[in-house]
Amino acid sequence: MAPAGAQALTPSHYLSLSDVSRLQNLLSQPFTDLQSAYYSVVGLSKLGGIVPDHQEVCQFLKSQLDPSSVDSLFFAAETSQAISGCEIPVSNETRDILLAAVSEDSSMTQIHRAVGALSSLGLPLASQEVVGALAARINKEDNVMAIILALQTASRLSQQAELGRILEEIEDLTARLDDLGGIYLQFEEGLEATALFVAAAYALSDHVDVEPPLKEKSWDSLAEAFSVASAAAALSNNRFHVPVIVSAQGPATVSHNQPTLQLLVTDVMSQPLTSASVLVESAFAVATKSAILSQTPFTLNDGVFELNFMSSQPASGYYQFTVAVTGDSRLVASHVELKVKVSTEVSVSNMDLSVVDKDQSIGTKTTRVDYPSKAKSPFTADSHQNFAMSFQLVDVNTGQELTPHQTFVRLHNQKTGQEVVFVAEPDSKNLYKFELDAAERKSEFDSMSGTYSLYLIVGDATLENPILWNVADVVLKFVEEEAPAAVQPKTLYVPKPEIQHLFREPEKKPPTVVSNTFTALVLSPFLLLLILWFKLGANISSFSFSPSTILFHVGHAAMLGLMYVYWTHLNMFQTLKYLAIIGGVTFLAGNRMLAQKAVKRRSHV
Amino acid sequence: MSNSVLSVISRFLEEYSTTTSTKLKVVDAYLLYILLTGALQFLYCLLVGTFPFNSFLSGFISCVGSFILAVCLRIQINPQNKGDFLSISPERAFADFLFANTVLHLVVMNFIG
Numbered sequence: 002m003a004p005a006g007a008q009a010l011t012p013s014h015y016l017s018l019s020d021v022s023r024l025q026n027l028l029s030q031p032f033t034d035l036q037s038a039y040y041s042v043v044g045l046s047k048l049g050g051i052v053p054d055h056q057e058v059c060q061f062l063k064s065q066l067d068p069s070s071v072d073s074l075f076f077a078a079e080t081s082q083a084i085s086g087c088e089i090p091v092s093n094e095t096r097d098i099l100l101a102a103v104s105e106d107s108s109m110t111q112i113h114r115a116v117g118a119l120s121s122l123g124l125p126l127a128s129q130e131v132v133g134a135l136a137a138r139i140n141k142e143d144n145v146m147a148i149i150l151a152l153q154t155a156s157r158l159s160q161q162a163e164l165g166r167i168l169e170e171i172e173d174l175t176a177r178l179d180d181l182g183g184i185y186l187q188f189e190e191g192l193e194a195t196a197l198f199v200a201a202a203y204a205l206s207d208h209v210d211v212e213p214p215l216k217e218k219s220w221d222s223l224a225e226a227f228s229v230a231s232a233a234a235a236l237s238n239n240r241f242h243v244p245v246i247v248s249a250q251g252p253a254t255v256s257h258n259q260p261t262l263q264l265l266v267t268d269v270m271s272q273p274l275t276s277a278s279v280l281v282e283s284a285f286a287v288a289t290k291s292a293i294l295s296q297t298p299f300t301l302n303d304g305v306f307e308l309n310f311m312s313s314q315p316a317s318g319y320y321q322f323t324v325a326v327t328g329d330s331r332l333v334a335s336h337v338e339l340k341v342k343v344s345t346e347v348s349v350s351n352m353d354l355s356v357v358d359k360d361q362s363i364g365t366k367t368t369r370v371d372y373p374s375k376a377k378s379p380f381t382a383d384s385h386q387n388f389a390m391s392f393q394l395v396d397v398n399t400g401q402e403l404t405p406h407q408t409f410v411r412l413h414n415q416k417t418g419q420e421v422v423f424v425a426e427p428d429s430k431n432l433y434k435f436e437l438d439a440a441e442r443k444s445e446f447d448s449m450s451g452t453y454s455l456y457l458i459v460g461d462a463t464l465e466n467p468i469l470w471n472v473a474d475v476v477l478k479f480v481e482e483e484a485p486a487a488v489q490p491k492t493l494y495v496p497k498p499e500i501q502h503l504f505r506e507p508e509k510k511p512p513t514v515v516s517n518t519f520t521a522l523v524l525s526p527f528l529l530l531l532i533l534w535f536k537l538g539a540n541i542s543s544f545s546f547s548p549s550t551i552l553f554h555v556g557h558a559a560m561l562g563l564m565y566v567y568w569t570h571l572n573m574f575q576t577l578k579y580l581a582i583i584g585g586v587t588f589l590a591g592n593r594m595l596a597q598k599a600v601k602r603r604s605h606v
Numbered sequence: 607m608s609n610s611v612l613s614v615i616s617r618f619l620e621e622y623s624t625t626t627s628t629k630l631k632v633v634d635a636y637l638l639y640i641l642l643t644g645a646l647q648f649l650y651c652l653l654v655g656t657f658p659f660n661s662f663l664s665g666f667i668s669c670v671g672s673f674i675l676a677v678c679l680r681i682q683i684n685p686q687n688k689g690d691f692l693s694i695s696p697e698r699a700f701a702d703f704l705f706a707n708t709v710l711h712l713v714v715m716n717f718i719g
Contacts, residue, residue, distance in 0.1 A: 511654045519650045523643055530639035539632045560708060567715050576712070584708065591704070595697035602696075 035065045039076040046083045059087035068095050071102045075114035078121035091122050103130060105137040109147040112138060113154045120157045128158040148173075243268055245277070245326050247337040250305055256344045256465060257398050260311035264299065264339075266326055277328035279306045282336070287319040294322075310341070317345040317396065317403070317463040344463045345396050347403055348372065352392040352457075354473055356382050359438075365389075368473075376473035379452060383478035384440040390425070390472075391434045394459060402431035405461035410435050412446075412453040412475065421445050425457075439477055448479040549593035556587030633680045637673060644669030664717035671710040679703040 025045060042058060062080055066089065067073040074095060081087040102115035103126065112134055119126045135151045250263040267273050284294040293315050299306035322339040326332055354376060355367040370376045382388040390410065394403045404427050413420040421442075425435040453475050460467040510516075544550070560583050567576040626634070647665050656662055682691050682699035691699070 508657050510657060515654055519646070519654070523646045523650070526639045526642035526646070529642065530635055533635035533638070534632060537628055537631050537635065539628070557704075564711055564715050567712075568718060573716060576715075580708075580712065588705075591701060595701055599695055599697045 035062070035073055035076040035080075038062065038065070039080045042080045043083045055084040055087065058084055062087065062089065068092065069098060071099060071111055071115050071118065074099060074118040074122075078118040082121045089122060091124065095122075096124050099124065100126070103127075103134055105134050107134075107138075109135075109138045109150045113150040116154045116157050126158075131158055243274075243332055245274065245332050245337075247279075247324055247326060247339070249339065249341075252342075253339060254342045254344055255310045255315075257311060257346075258465075260309050261307045262310045262341060264306045264308075264324065266306055274326070274328070274332075277326050277332065280325050280327065281308065282323045282325050284320050284322045284341075286315070287321055287340075293320065299324075310343070314399070315343045316399065316401065317343050319343075319463075342463060344465050345398055345403075346466045347394050347405065347459060347461075347464050347468065348397050349457065349459070349468065349470070350393050350395050352472065353390070354380060355389050356380050357387045357389050359385055359387060370472055372468075373470055375471055379474035379476050381476045381478070382437070382439050384443075384480050386439065388437040388439070388475055388477075389435070390455075391432060392425075392457070393432055403461075404431060405459055405464060407458065407460040408433060409458040411456040411458055412437075413456065414446075414449060414451055414453050416451055417449060419447065419449060437475075439479065443479045446477065446479065450476075450478045452476050545597070547594070547597065549590045549597070552590035553587055553594045556583055556590055559583045560587060627685075630680060630684060633676060633683075637676050637680070640669050640673045640676065644673070658719060660717055660719045664714045664719070667717075668711065668714040671714075672707065675703055675706050675710065678706075 038058065038061060059081065062077045065073070066077045074089075077089050081089050096119075099115045099119050102111050103119075104112075107115070112131070116126060116131055118124075131154065135154060139148060139151055246265075246267050248265050248267075250265050253262065255262050264279065265273065266277055266279055279299040281294050281297045281299070283292060283296075285292045293313055294310075297308065299308045301307075320341045320343060322341050324337045324339060326337070349372045352370045352372065353367050354370060355365045357365045368376055368380075380388060394405060394408070395401070396403050408425045408427075410423045410425050411420055412423075423435060423437070425433045427433050455472050455475050457468065457470045457472050560580065563576065563579055563583060571579075644666060647662065647669065651662050651666075679699055679702075681687055682694055682702075683696040694702075
C-alpha cells in the first residue's frame with residue numbers, strides 16, 4: 002500500500018467502493034457454524050454493512066452454543082455484541098471455565114478467546130493477571146500470530162493495567178515486516194496476519210491513547226475478508242493515522258468543453274473526507290517545465306473537489322500536479338502527484354497543393370483547398386515533376402501552431418488497393434511541407450501508375466478531433482512500368498518454399514578390403530614378437546603361484562579388459578572409477594609380488 | 607664402402623647377441639614389435655588417407671609412447687647402468703613402466719573413438 006520511502010507516501014491500493022461491496026457480499030453468505038457466524042457478522046459490521054435478521058442470528062447463536070468450550074463461548078459472545086438485543090445466558094460454571102482459561106498454561110489463542118468472551122459477556126476479569134499470562138505466553142510462543150492475539154487481548158483490558166510491555170511488542174513486530182520490493186510491507190505469514198496486526202495495533206493504541214510507531218502500513222476466503230475489513234476500518238477510524246486517497250473522477254483530462262479538474266479525496270474505505278481542504282501546491286508542464294499554478298485551492302462541490310484549470314489558459318499537453326490535502330492532523334500520505342492532460346482541437350489551415358516542375362522552368366500552380374472539402378480537379382505528376390503540399394496545423398482555441406505526434410500523408414490507389422504512407426515534417430516556422438518526387442519514390446509505389454487518393458491524417462494524444470481528410474486525387478505516371486502481375490499483396494504470410502537441408506555427407510571411407518588387409522598387417526608384428534620371445538627362450542618357468550602373484554596378474558588382465566570396455570561402452574569418469582579400484586588392488590598385489598621377486602633375486606646373487 | 611657398412615653391421619649384430627643378457631633381448635624384441643606396428647600404421651596413413659584422423663593419431667601415439675617407456679625400462683634394468691639408478695631397483699622400474707603404460711593407454715583409448 003505505501004511505498005517504503007519516507008518521503009512521498011502514497012497509498013496505491015485501497016478499498017474502492019466496489020471492493021467494499023464485494024467484501025460485504027462475501028461476508029453476507031449464510032453461515033453454518035459459530036465460527037463463520039462470527040466472521041460474517043463482526044466483519045460485516047466493521048465494514049459498515051447491515052447485518053440482516055438480528056433475531057434469527059441470535060437464535061442461531063443460542064442453539065449452537067456449547068457452554069463448556071471456550072472457543073464456542075468466544076464466537077457466540079463476540080457475535081452477540083455486534084448485533085443489538087441479544088443476550089447470551091451465562092452461568093457460574095461458564096464464568097469459571099473462562100477464568101480458568103486465563104493462565105500461563107493455556108495457549109495464546111485460548112487466552113485471547115477467554116478474555117474476549119469475558120469482556121463481551123460483561124463478566125469481570127482480573128486485568129493484571131491477564132497481562133501476566135500474556136507476557137509469559139509471549140515468551141513461550143514467539144510467533145507473529147501469537148503476538149497479534151496478545152495485542153488484541155490487551156486492548157480489551159482495563160486502562161489501569163500495565164500494558165507497556167505489550168505495547169513494546171507493536172514496535173518489535175513492525176520491525177519484522179518484510180519489505181516486498183520496496184512497495185509492500187507484509188508479514189511472511191501472509192495477508193491475514195498483516196491485516197490482523199494492523200487492526201490489533203490500532204485497537205490497542207486507541208485504547209491506551211499512545212500513538213503506534215507505524216509509519217508505513219501494508220496490505221493487498223472468509224477469514225481473510227474479515228481481517229481485511231477490520232484492518233480497513235481501523236485505518237479509517239483510529240485516532241492517529243488516516244491515510245488519504247486522492248484520485249481523479251474520470252480521466253484526468255481538461256479541455257475547453259470540460260474545463261474543471263475533479264478529484265475525489267477519500268479514506269481507505271472510499272468514504273469522502275469532506276472536512277479536508279485540498280490545494281494545488283504546484284503544477285508545471287512536463288515538456289517545458291514551466292510552472293503554471295502555485296498554491297491554488299480546490300473548491301468543494303457536492304463531495305467532489307473541483308478546480309477550473311482552463312482559466313489559467315494552459316497550452317495543450319501534459320502537466321504534473323502536486324496536490325496537498327490538509328485539515329485533519331491524522332491525515333497521512335497527503336501529498337499526491339497527479340498527471341493531468343490538457344487536450345484541445347486542431348484545425349488545418351492554408352492547405353496548398355501544387356505540381357512543381359523539377360527544373361523549375363514552368364511556374365507552379367498552387368491550389369488552395371479548404372477543410373473538409375476536396376480539390377475539384379485531380380493533380381497530375383510524372384517523372385519530371387514533383388507534387389508538393391504545405392499546410393499549417395493550428396490550435397482552434399489559442400491560435401497557436403501545433404506539432405502533433407502523427408501527421409501522415411496517405412496515397413491510396415483506387416484500382417489496386419495499394420497504399421503508401423509518408424510523414425509530413427514541419428519546418429522551423431511550424432509550417433508542414435510534403436513533397437513527392439515521382440521518379441525517386443517509384444519503388445514504393447511498385448511503379449504502378451494510376452489515380453491515387455491523397456489523405457491527410459493528423460492525430461495526437463492531446464487532440465480531441467483527429468483528422469482524416471481526403472484532400473485531392475493525384476494521378477501519378479511512372480516510367481518503366483513493369484507489366485504488373487496483377488496486384489501482389491505482400492506475400493508475407495504465405496508458406497515459403499521448403500529448404501532442403503543437406504546433411505553432412507559422411508567422409509569417403511576406403512574400401513573394406515584395404516582396411517582389412519592393413520589391420521592384418523598391423524597385427525602381424527605381434528606374431529613376430531611371440532616368435533622372437535620363443536626363440537630367445539623367454540618363459541614363465543619361475544612363475545610362483547603365490548596369492549599376490551595371481552592377484553596381480555588377474556588385476557592386470559582386468560585393467561586390460563577395462564580398456565576394451567572403456568572403448569566400447571564407458572565414459573572417462575566411469576572408467577576412472579573402475580580403474581581406481583582395480584588399479585589399487587593390482588598395485589598392492591604387484592608391489593608384494595615384485596618385492597618377493599627382488600628378495601629372491603638378491604638371494605640368488 | 608658397402609663392404610665396410612656390411613661388416614660393421616655384422617660385427618654389431620655379433621657383439622649384440624653375445625654381450626646382451628636375455629632379459630634385455632626380450633625387451634628389445636618388444637621394442638622391435640612396437641616399432642614395426644607404428645611404422646605400418648604410418649604407412650597406411652600415407653597410402654590410404656587420414657580418415658579417421660583421431661584413430662590414426664591415437665594408434666600412432668600409443669606406439670610412440672610405448673616405445674619410449676620400454677626404452678626407459680631397458681635403460682633402468684640394464685645392470686651396466688646400475689650406477690646411474692642407485693635408488694631404482696629393476697622391480698621398481700618395471701612397476702613404473704606398468705603404471706606409465708596404464709596412463710598412456712587410458713588416454714589412447716579415450717582418443718581412439
